[in-house]
Amino acid sequence: PKEGADVGFYCLWIFISAAYLRDQIRELEPLRARLVVVSEQCEKRILGLREEERVEIRALKQERQHRQKVIENMRETQSSLQTQVQCLPTRFNLAAQYLMYREECDARKLLIANISSMSYGPDEEPEEEQEVEIEDPVKEKLALKVCREDLTKAQVELNRLHAEYGDVVPRRDWETLDHTHKENLLKVQFSEMFDSTTARDSLQGELEGFKEASTPRPEWEQCADVLGGSERWADLSQGQSSQRRLEILLAELGGKNSEFFTGLGTSDDVPIYLRYEGQLKNHRLKKNAVVRILKEVWKEKVMEDGRRMLNDVNLYRSQFAQVIYLFHCCLKSVNRFERITRGIVFFIHREVTVADLRAAFKNIDPSLDAITLDWVLTMAFQIHQGELEQHTTQMDTELALQHLLAIDVTRAGPRQPYPIMI
Known part of the structure; x- marks a missing residue:
């Protein structure tokens, strides 16, 4: 009947579509392998960039530690200078000591004058004539009193000035110190930058020398397309050194030019169409011949x-x-x-x-x-x-x-x- 024929035609169309989709999947398999290779290369590049970032971060950390040490040394120097300044005598102490010295000196002079006046009587004359006439002690006391009052006023004024301007540094000293500090800071920064630049240039030179002297590592993944796919190449090269991989590659390439192939045997683990014992002649088929044989098959x-x-x-x-x-x-x-x-x-x-x-x-x-x-x-x-x-x-x-x-x-x-x- 017509309906049965339509159902059969529809089923036939479904199976043809499925076969076409299977062909498309087989055609896209190499693209999938290429995608895997590209993803592995991207991962390697990302790992390389991360390693470079780690090296830069390590260098920055070392530079930060060095600068912290310099800052600590400067702080220690500043604290030692402050300690030395604190140990020096202040102006107030010097003024008090000078006042005490003046009082003791005046008292000593008055005492000597009193002793001299008491040692001679009213009718007695000194043995030697005094060349200089002795002043009146009362006038000296009045003058001493006036001097002491002036000294007290000067001391009060000195204390007031010391209290108001004791912590003030002269502008000339401040400018000199600031200029010296900036010069020292620039020298330290320049020395650090010069050392870093020198180290970088030396490392860059060593790197260029290593690049010129050493041989670059080959891309072994490209051999997978020649030796039957990535899985077979992974089985052959897994855990092998570069020299061993080169020997395996040469052996595989040399086997393609041999006159005979050795059969894989007739065991169950060998595919049906590959079971053969003995030597099989290598016909060295070209691409056109292989395509023609596949079409006939x-x-x-x-x-x-x-x-x-x-x-x-x-x-x-x-x-x-x-x-x-x-x-x-x-x-x-x-x-x-x-x-x-x-x-x-x-x-x-x-x-x-x-x-x-x-x-x-x-x-x-x-x-x-x-x-x-x-x-x-x-x-x-x-x-x-x-x-x-x-x-x-x-x-x-x-x-x-x-x-x-x-x-x-x-x-x-x-x-x-x-x-x-x-």
């Missing part, structure tokens, strides 16, 4: 699959005809038994539903698949396959039998879809 495979599918279809048709014949025989037996029992079965089972007919087919042949059974029911009730579950109308058994007999005579029906190997 696929052509033969398609023809073989077509013949196999045709045999399966013929077998399916023969089995389906046998099922219809068995069902026809069962219906004849039921009809005969109905006539013998005077029509009892005829009146009870004269009309059947989809569920009754499905159960009868399963009892007759339990090996029937669901697709064939649904198609037989649609042919018997003359409905679409999607309406089987909702169809509840009963049909005469003779009419359903006639429909099935007509199908058996014309031998028409949908073909069972089989996977097509492309």
